[in-house]
Amino acid sequence: MESFTYIVLAVLAVLALIGTGAVVLVRRRRPELPPVPEREQITAADESPESPATPASPEPAPHEIPESIPGRMQRLRARLAGSGGFGRAVLSVLSRGDLTEADWEEIEDTLLTSDLGLEVTTSLMEELRTQAKVLGTSDPEAIRAVLRAELLRLVDPTMDRSLNLTRPAPTEGFTGEGAPAAAVLMVGVNGTGKTTTCGKLARVLLAQEHSVVMGAADTFRAAAAEQLTTWGERVGVAVVRSEKEGADPASVAFDAAQEAAAQGVDVVLVDTAGRLQNKAGLMDELGKIKRVMEKIAPVGEILLVLDATTGQNGMRQAQVFSEAVGVTGIVLTKMDGTAKGGIVVSVQRELGVPVKFVGLGEGADDLAPFDPEGFVDALLA
Numbered sequence: 001m002e003s004f005t006y007i008v009l010a011v012l013a014v015l016a017l018i019g020t021g022a023v024v025l026v027r028r029r030r031p032e033l034p035p036v037p038e039r040e041q042i043t044a045a046d047e048s049p050e051s052p053a054t055p056a057s058p059e060p061a062p063h064e065i066p067e068s069i070p071g072r073m074q075r076l077r078a079r080l081a082g083s084g085g086f087g088r089a090v091l092s093v094l095s096r097g098d099l100t101e102a103d104w105e106e107i108e109d110t111l112l113t114s115d116l117g118l119e120v121t122t123s124l125m126e127e128l129r130t131q132a133k134v135l136g137t138s139d140p141e142a143i144r145a146v147l148r149a150e151l152l153r154l155v156d157p158t159m160d161r162s163l164n165l166t167r168p169a170p171t172e173g174f175t176g177e178g179a180p181a182a183a184v185l186m187v188g189v190n191g192t193g194k195t196t197t198c199g200k201l202a203r204v205l206l207a208q209e210h211s212v213v214m215g216a217a218d219t220f221r222a223a224a225a226e227q228l229t230t231w232g233e234r235v236g237v238a239v240v241r242s243e244k245e246g247a248d249p250a251s252v253a254f255d256a257a258q259e260a261a262a263q264g265v266d267v268v269l270v271d272t273a274g275r276l277q278n279k280a281g282l283m284d285e286l287g288k289i290k291r292v293m294e295k296i297a298p299v300g301e302i303l304l305v306l307d308a309t310t311g312q313n314g315m316r317q318a319q320v321f322s323e324a325v326g327v328t329g330i331v332l333t334k335m336d337g338t339a340k341g342g343i344v345v346s347v348q349r350e351l352g353v354p355v356k357f358v359g360l361g362e363g364a365d366d367l368a369p370f371d372p373e374g375f376v377d378a379l380l381a
């Protein structure tokens, strides 16, 4: 009995020791929390230095002034660099010195995953190999200059990327009031950012001192007209829309162009839906919108809005739209969310029309005219 008591006591002592050890181990393993730096101890009062100390005034808010074009390009440069990580990756391999076959394969894979496309990648690889043989790869500056020149050639700085904002002559038989505005039609699949881009583009145009009217011809989704109206209210741009859900989009587009002429504004921007189930239906609807608007004056600009993150799928959409209506320019949205900046090159080659704007975020002024040199420099920065 006595020996049993000793055994129980010994077991209890051992368990107590193990328990203490375990606690010590857990404590030791718990990482030390860093002290909170003083500047991170934010109080509600300092959250926003601009936040008003007094409750908001009941006065209607004055219209926002859109950011100037040079200002936004400066601000968005870093985001553009994100879409071109491939440029820096290739440059770093090229600068390694004597390149092995594995190095060249790495360059090829990087170019392919950037959405440059097979054909462009193959020709660029050939050119780089030739130049590397001629120059050697020991001079990083020379290699950088070769890559910059090649990328710039592919992006093609000679393309005219300006928006056609010439006020057209009225179509014969036009009996409405005023003088027609330059018409810009936004087309593209739903979700690519058409409505948002319409609002952002209105701000770009205002920043360039053009007057604007918008037309909400995406009558498929009631919220799209609402969204466009909000964009218009923020900057003081009139939005023509139909109160009837599912109204004829061509009739809304016509009313917008007529209103723009009557108001004597410079540009009418028309948002459309991209939801039709089949290609024939899409062709019919977009073709009709354009034809009906052209009863007032020719439509000078048809911008295809493409989501840069959709890769080959986006390229197929681009072909369908360009067959349906003659696309005159491309807006690549969501360039802030992708490293596949090579799509700039492939989409231009596929459609033969230039990228005119790039969307670089969800903010109201996160749209910038596309600048080939700035883009290529951002790729290699």
Ligand SMILES: Nc1nc2c(ncn2[C@@H]2O[C@H](COP(=O)(O)OP(=O)(O)OP(=O)(O)O)[C@@H](O)[C@H]2O)c(=O)[nH]1
Pocket: 188, 189, 190, 191, 192, 193, 194, 195, 196, 197, 218, 221, 224, 273, 274, 332, 333, 334, 335, 336, 337, 358, 359, 360, 361, 362, 366
């Ligand atoms: N990150 C990022 N998001 C964007 C950009 N452009 C648009 N978006 C977002 O994309 C989403 C879809 O935009 P919408 O403008 O509603 O797309 P839509 O093509 O008009 O779609 P439907 O009206 O449904 O046809 C929204 O959440 C936008 O904020 C961009 O350049 N960058």
